[in-house]
Amino acid sequence: MNNSTQSADSAAAQPLADTPVLSGSQIEKSISGPSGLLTILHSLDIAVDNSEAIAIVGPSGSGKSTLLGILAGLDTPTSGSVHMLGENLNDLDEDQRARLRAGKVGFVFQSFQLLPGLNALENVMLPLELSNTPDASDRAMTMLDQVGLADRATHQPLQLSGGEQQRVAVARAFVSNPALLFADEPTGNLDSGTGHKISDLMFSLREQLGSALVLVTHDETLAMRCDRRLRMGDGKLTSV
């Protein structure tokens, strides 16, 4: 659609082995709250290698979601820079960042975030359609089958249980074979049994497809399944 998308495509096609798929340096985020300026992130550095899975843990309100948003290009840092898939996000405007994500970055959210207007299959097709990938419907169907919901393809999100909705969300996250996956508390709204199934699904798909993963969680066992664990505190990340 535009030049930067072109260059992003080529960067993603041949990721350099020594270049991290995602990196942030000197990330700073302040917001003006009711009681003056509040700094949530303090000159924070992070790097995620190809196919690497990292977990971010930390107390509530410590800024995990804020960081995730900035790393994914959903929000901009007050200062510092983020490189994703070989592009400096500071050079891109909001729409260019969206284009960069299309089909190459997947998301799983705590609150599922399926589009209520579309059925399960159509939700899964979304990333393919947004990245103009052919055979969207067939590929989405295959993916739904992988998460065990082929028979629910035409169901509305509200007709599905929470666990089923999250499985659809996982299918949607992986359907486009993304280089990078962001997950914010993917099991937070589910009971532990269902949560386990979801995380099993996520990790097996990730391994199968080789996607890098940035996972925010409170769940220690979930965090343990990642390659590295980082703790958020005082606006900084420390290795655990």
Place this chain on the structure above:
Amino acid sequence: MNFPQQLRFAGRAFKRDVKAGELRVLALALIIAVASVTAVGFFTDRIGRAMERQAADILAADLLATSGLALPESIATRAIELGLDTARHTRFPSVVVNQDDESQLVAVKAVTSGYPLRGALKLTTLDAPTEPAPLDTPALGTVWIDVQLKNILAIDQGDTLTLGAKDFIVERLIQYEPDRGENVFEIAPRVMLNMDDLEASQLLGPGSRARFTFLMAGEVSPIDSMKDWLESNVASEVRVQSVRDGSPQLQRALTRAQRFLGLASVVTVLLAGAAIALAVRQFSLHQADASAVLRTLGATRTEVVIWLVLRLAMIVVLASVIGIVVGWFAQLVLAKLLQTWFSMVLPAPGIWAPVIGTLTALIAVAGFGLMPVLRAGRVAVMRVLQRDYSGLDTSVVMTTLIGVIATYFVVLLQSRDWLLSAIVVAGVVAMLGVFALFGRIIIKAVRAVAGARYRLSVAGLQRRAGSSVVQLAAFAMGIMALLLIAIVRVDVLEAWERDIPPDAPNVFVVNIQPDQVDGFKQRLDNQNIKVAGVFPMVRARLAAHNGEATLADEQNERQQRRARREYNLTYSNDLPIAGEIVEGEWWATDGTAEPGWSIEEEWAAHRGYAIGDTLTFKIAGVDVTAPIMSFRKVDWESFQVNFFVVGSPATLVDMPATFVSSFKIDSDFSTTTGGWAREFPGIAALDIGAIMNRVKTLMDRASLAVEYVFLFTVLAGICVLLAAVQSSQGERIRESALLRALGASHHQIKHAVVAEFAILGAIAGLLAAFFATVVAWALSRFVFELPYEFNGWLWIIGVLGGAVGISIAGYFATRRVLTTPPVVALRNTA
């Protein structure tokens, strides 16, 4: 995504929207807007055309050109060029003589074939009231006469009448002549003959006082161009009359009907517009989350906006199609209903109504939807991770401005009047502003006085202060429109009824000689006929104003023509009935008044006369000069005898006069008046009951139309209430789930919801009653020109109706609030 892909994508979401009822209220509002605009459009179009055609009966044509001189041939040439139907008639006074050598002054009308172009003559034979063979035009050598002449000269079928140099056989009796009412004071009995006989009869000598008329009928646009052509080419010597400047009573009825229909459809559209605005805003708010998710997954803002716009466009198309179909059937039913009242097949509607309907829907959705959709497209993506990113930040000024502009164009489409639309929109904006302002204050006040019992409801109002005020304004607007239409409708209908008072005279008697007055009064008394008065009538020409001759050589022809015209003056001690002094003073009523005139206000205003000016009238060769003492307002719709110029008795009493009178008879016209002509030679009685009946039926039909259009307005009003109730549903479901989770009983919540809506409804009803009163007063005063009476019921109905109606509507619209299990509600909105 390329466009076809986007279309498919939006189509999928749209299908779901339709199924999920996401767009239910929006669709309903759109369908009502389109259906009502289309139906009202179709309907006013057809009825308007039918009514105009009926009014055309009164001219016997759509357009008339009349002159005291032979008409230029160019008129006929032009009319034929434009493809109009044409006919001619020539009218002049003459004398007929019967077989017994009795003579009578008559009003002759020579007609060509084709006359009347509109309406129809009602003819019978003279001897039997059976249906005779229909005739189009008097055959050569025959005449048709009216009842008056039959009575005066005791004429039978087949008798011979001598007119000028020629004898004619009387073949038909004219029971009804459509354009007879055009000049009620052309009082001599009628003789109608064929135009080709006119020359043979040698009646029209060079000096005779004939009126030559060219009649035209056809489609609207050639008639309009013909009228323009006449006005710019021959206006100086020819008087041009079209349907719209026909009889004042009919014209008034028509204008009022059109104004009311116009008003009703503007109000309908405004209401539907409000519902659309609420629903489209609601839709956009709902789409904020989806927009954020889509953009997280890689969609650009433009793509999201296109996705939303396409869905809205689809709903507009779908609703328009349904609306047009509904509107078509609605007007079809109505047309069927009215067909029996109208004695003609209703003219087919034009194609404009559905176009305007669709345009209305489009403009409303675009105008009210643009900003919310843009806003939804730009919502902060971080919403997906953190709820508190509302991100719905657009300038209120901009949103309001675009909404106002859209409203303006929507109203303009209905009213086709730039200024009026501006006034209406300014009024609506001011009104909504006041609703919002007072709403806020009143909600606070209610909170202060509400006891513990209602705390939950009032707290609800305050928690949702923003949307409560929007709801309140919408409720008030809906209730106000309903109240307003109800009052104005009743007022207009009543005023129409009053237009023709039950005791309106249906007989005019003219040409009563001074020495016949007492005898005639006695005669009427014997027949038990009540007469309001017998008025002297003096024929005069206006000679001078403030001593300056109005017939001076240098004046243009139009002024001269006006000056040459003969006026009927009267004199009186008392102010004539159906008159009222607006400036100056009426003279002494005891007969001691000095000479002076009292002039009808518009007549004076046209000529620029002022109180104290002197006017000179030439009466039978004598100049009569007197000062203008007063201006009168005359109720021409009263059907009473009335005069532009009245003199004090001292001014005119010595002048030659005949007397006129009018009264109502309930018995048959010809039997009642049959003997009068012989008993009082010279007097002529004129039946105007038939003309009055036509006016009356027209008004009845118009009022029926008004009632019908009112239905649509009610529907649109209900739609606004629905949209307003709906707009807080999501919030309410979440809130009540929370309250139930915290232990509130089903009962408590139901009470709270109903009480909250009742309070909102009562406040809205109060505001609505206030505004309805103000607007009704202004409308009566300035638009319909009717007196306004304060109506206390309005307030009671407004407040009670508001409370009851809104709480019922609110209860039904939000019963999902009560049936949704708290868990579901809380989980889905986490």
